[in-house]
Amino acid sequence: MYDFIKGxxxxxxxxxxVLENQNIGYYINISVNTYSGISxxxxxxxxxxxxxxxxxxxxxxxFDKNEREIFLQLVSVSGVGANTARVMLSSxxxxxxxxxxxxxxxxxxxxxxxxxxxTAERIILDLRDKVGKITDGDQIPVPMNNTxxxxxxxxxxxxxxxxxxxxxxxxxxxxxxNELSVEMLIKESLKRI
Numbered sequence: 001m002y003d004f005i006k007g008x009x010x011x012x013x014x015x016x017x018v019l020e021n022q023n024i025g026y027y028i029n030i031s032v033n034t035y036s037g038i039s040x041x042x043x044x045x046x047x048x049x050x051x052x053x054x055x056x057x058x059x060x061x062x063f064d065k066n067e068r069e070i071f072l073q074l075v076s077v078s079g080v081g082a083n084t085a086r087v088m089l090s091s092x093x094x095x096x097x098x099x100x101x102x103x104x105x106x107x108x109x110x111x112x113x114x115x116x117x118x119t120a121e122r123i124i125l126d127l128r129d130k131v132g133k134i135t136d137g138d139q140i141p142v143p144m145n146n147t148x149x150x151x152x153x154x155x156x157x158x159x160x161x162x163x164x165x166x167x168x169x170x171x172x173x174x175x176x177x178n179e180l181s182v183e184m185l186i187k188e189s190l191k192r193i
Contacts, residue, residue: 002059004048005019005028006043006045007044008042009038012038012039014032019046027059030060031090033089033094034046034063034067038063047062047068049068049072064147073131074088074123077126079119080119084115087112092112097109102128102131106120106121109123148182149170151182153167170185170189
């Protein structure tokens with residue numbers, strides 16, 4: 001199984017990417033979310049999930065691990081295939097999907113093309129425990145789709161702090177200042193832990 005592929009972008013559209021690595025061109029299915037993250041680059045690193053079927057081998061690519069994790073959770077739901085999950089990630093950000101699951105927001109899920117009420121309810125029911133529960137009432141975290149946020153979160157978790165607590169603290173720090181470097185975000189977060 002592939003974890004990621006790093007290479008030069010040879011072709012890109014909102015639905016696919018051809019990434020050259022070691023003189024091999026990989027055709028990778030992507031979401032609009034991933035497209036917006038890499039469309040202005042000439043080379044990139046894409047996190048991969050390979051879907052092997054009897055009649056095809058397909059690669060699905062993601063801008064970050066958070067998006068790939070949501071994709072994997074979505075395809076684990078009965079009736080949700082790789083293309084449906086990709087359409088969902090093209091219509092909503094990974095954090096919008098997480099928040100819709102946590103909030104039981106069937107209407108937001110139904111707003112995605114191809115997702116009916118039953119499928120939306122099944123996704124919410126199956127993934128509610130996997131996505132995690134929000135403490136402190138109905139507070140929804142600020143989306144963690146920024147590279148600086150992810151690097152700071154990763155560093156603090158590696159230092160041994162609980163992920164949920166760290167995410168909450170990072171969100172609090174960023175409410176006051178969105179222009180922090182990774183180092184400053186970690187320092188400010190450590191002051192509040």
